[in-house]
Amino acid sequence: MSDREKANHRTNPLAGRSRYWFMLVLCSGLFSALTLGFADDQVPWMISRQVAEGLSSARMKAAPEKKTVPAKTSKAEVPEASWKYLVIHHSGTSRGNVQSIHQEHRQRRDADGNRWLGIAYHFVIGNGEGMADGAVEATFRWSEQIHGAHAGNSLVNARGIGICLIGDFEKQPPTKAQLRSVAELVQELAAKHQIPRSGLIGHSSVRATACPGRLFPLERIRKLIPEG
Ligand SMILES: [Zn+2]
Numbered sequence: 004m005s006d007r008e009k010a011n012h013r014t015n016p017l018a019g020r021s022r023y024w025f026m027l028v029l030c031s032g033l034f035s036a037l038t039l040g041f042a043d044d045q046v047p048w049m050i051s052r053q054v055a056e057g058l059s060s061a062r063m064k065a066a067p068e069k070k071t072v073p074a075k076t077s078k079a080e081v082p083e084a085s086w087k088y089l090v091i092h093h094s095g096t097s098r099g100n101v102q103s104i105h106q107e108h109r110q111r112r113d114a115d116g117n118r119w120l121g122i123a124y125h126f127v128i129g130n131g132e133g134m135a136d137g138a139v140e141a142t143f144r145w146s147e148q149i150h151g152a153h154a155g156n157s158l159v160n161a162r163g164i165g166i167c168l169i170g171d172f173e174k175q176p177p178t179k180a181q182l183r184s185v186a187e188l189v190q191e192l193a194a195k196h197q198i199p200r201s202g203l204i205g206h207s208s209v210r211a212t213a214c215p216g217r218l219f220p221l222e223r224i225r226k227l228i229p230e231g
Pocket of ligand 1: 091153
């Protein structure tokens, strides 16, 4: 072996410290795969106990497979996790869940032609059709504390926590369980991030849309939050 070959041998990427890091990455990958597998088998958590958990450690059920979106759109343009708004949406569909919305939103592109990272919202609240009635599930955007893509307004996307209730509230109102869950969720989030009542808005406040639907009692929910 020549001196050069010996030098190459010493810098083998799987030698010494590099091998340690390789094993660490491999193990954490396996651990993540196991965790995701278990999460898929679990019933989406109900709000009282589980939202509290979700707020600090959301599961990554809807994590995008890979992020190829340019840096410009992959991060909020303001400091992350500096939440100022709570933005209420309906799905506009009779049924759905995090995964179904994630699949659909992954097909969309922004104004610059970049593919969306995946589900646009931070939280989804089920209506019993595709997801348990009143169940609250956090998405990867919450666990990673990154911007949403739900508002059609860059400031509100960057600083707004997007909450989507499954249903078409132009046609029928949210279920009682959904209303209990959204009430509890917005109160917790508002308290935690010092968001005043004026920060709770419907999608239609920032964009010409029927969302979250005329049958969603926005004022009633807003009054649950202190004026600030
Ligand atoms: Zn909306």
